[in-house]
Amino acid sequence: MRSIPFSNFSRASGEDTATADASQRISSDENREAQGPRLMSEQVQTIWHPYKNRFRVMAACLTSLGNGMNDSAPGALIASVERDYNIAYGTVSIIFVCNALGFVAAAFFISALSSRIGRSKSLMISEALLILGYTVIATTPPFPAVCASFFFLGIGMAMNLAICQVFCANLANNTAVVGAYQGAYGIGGTTGPLIATALISHGSVWSRFYTIEVGLASLNFFVIPWAFWNYESESDHEQMLPHPASEQSGSTQRRWKSFKELLSDRTTVLGSLFIFAYQGSEVAISGWVIAFLVQFRNGDPSKVGYVSSGFWAGITLASDLFVPSIPSDSVAIAFSGLLLGPIYPCAVHIFQRLIPKKMQISSLSLIGSVGSSGGTAAPFMTGMLAQHVGTFVLHPICIGLFVTMGVTWFFLPKPEKRSE
Known part of the structure; x- marks a missing residue:
């Protein structure tokens, strides 16, 4: 029998090994390519990474603090x-309408503006609008100027x-x-x-409350653009953005198509209605519960202003309907x-x-914009009805909004369970 040279055997074995290694590398590369998009999509920024995110979250919370003060104070100041x-309830409610118009107006350009000039400059513009609005109100101008200022406040708050x-x-x-x-x-x-009631109790003009908002917005004007x-431009941020700026700032036809897609998205429409009802009930209660306690519970306006502070621990259970006492009402409002x-x-x-992700x-x-406009539309409706039938209308309006929340939530699509 003819023997096989050892060198040929070694060469054949080496070729087989090389072929196997190459196949393994190709298979490994293919697996990486297949898993690449999934791994990329799973990589998400955290509050700790990148490092500056912790300051961004704190800056965002600072703007939210100012927004909360702005939304809650009118109840104690009305x-x-x-x-x-x-002026009467119906007239003073115009400030809520102007605020709502600002929110709605901002909804049409926020995305395009932030894509074109970036979040930092967009937030700087929003804080500048807040400074402008608060400064005008703090001077106790004629009422039409107050209404106009609330319009600019609506735009600024909607942006941030x-x-x-x-x-x-x-x-x-x-x-x-x-x-x-x-x-x-x-x-x-x-x-x-708390601050608004304390100022009024000590004889200060109602508008002086907004000097505090001017100071807070001025601080935010420098802090949040820096953050x-x-x-x-951060390395891993591209994974988070639905569209690059060049795509979002395309032709008018493309933007109109995107807007139509937005309105046809079930979650967007139902989510807007849900947050509209949520914030409508929230701000309506905060804004008008003081007037209710003064009118139906004979409360002292300089003291019951503190009650709405308790509300900002939750939502109303409408116990005001059944418990005719200010302490009981205060507990119910805080619990809600x-x-x-x-x-x-x-x-x-x-x-x-x-x-x-792209939307x-x-x-x-x-x-956020349509939902937040509920925080101005519902108080306006409450004020208009309260002028004719009394602040008792706060309760059925809020109950109706709660029902709306339940219905819209029921019809939301079910989230898909993640298999990874």
Whole structure:
């Protein structure tokens, strides 16, 4: 039998080994390529990475604190505003309408503006608008100027709300982060009526409250642009953005198509209605519960202003209908706030899971803007009806809004379970 040379055997064995190694490398490369998109999509920024994110979250919470003070203070100030301008409930409610118009107006350009000039400059513009509005109100101008100022406040608040909310919603463990963001809003909502009532009790003009807001907005004007400076240029940020700026700032036809897609998205529409009802009930209670206690419980306006601070622990159970005493009402209002507290961050977490990644900035901006306009539309409706039938209308309006929340939540799509 003819023997096989050892050199040939070695060469054949080496070739087989090389072929196997090459096949293994190709298979490994293919696996990496197949897993690449999934791994990229799973890599999400956290509150700790990049390092500056911790300051961004704190800056976002600072703006939310100011927004909470702005939304809660009118409840303690309405009686003084009516007295100083000699106007009725229906007229003073115009400030809520102007605020709502500002929110709605901002919804049409927030996404395009932040894509074109970046979050940092957009937030700087929002704080500049807040400084302008608060400064005018602090001078106790004629009532039409107050209404115009609330319009600019609506635009400024809608801008920082949408940008900061989208940022928080895209971080890992976003329920906790959005909860902290909303918690700062609650702290502002708690301190706003306390400060406003204390100022009025000591004989100060109602508008002096807004000098505090001027100072806070001025601080934010420098802090939040610094925190978000160069945010878009960070290495891993591209994974989070639904569209590059060049795509979002395309032709009018493309933007119109994107807007139609936005309105056809079930989660966006139902989410907007849900947050509209949520914030409508929230601000309506905070804004008008003081007037209710004064009119139906014979409360002292200089003292019952503290009650709305208790509300910013939760939502109303409408116990005012059945318990005719201010202490009992105060406890019920505070307890109801405790129940409302977790709804907003949990809802944003669900929306973020349901909305396609490419639509999140536009969709959450629309949800935030339209939803926040509920915080101005509902108080206006309450004021108009209260002028004719009394502040008792606060209860059926809020109950109707709660029912709306339940119905819209029921019809939301079910989140898909993640298999990875």
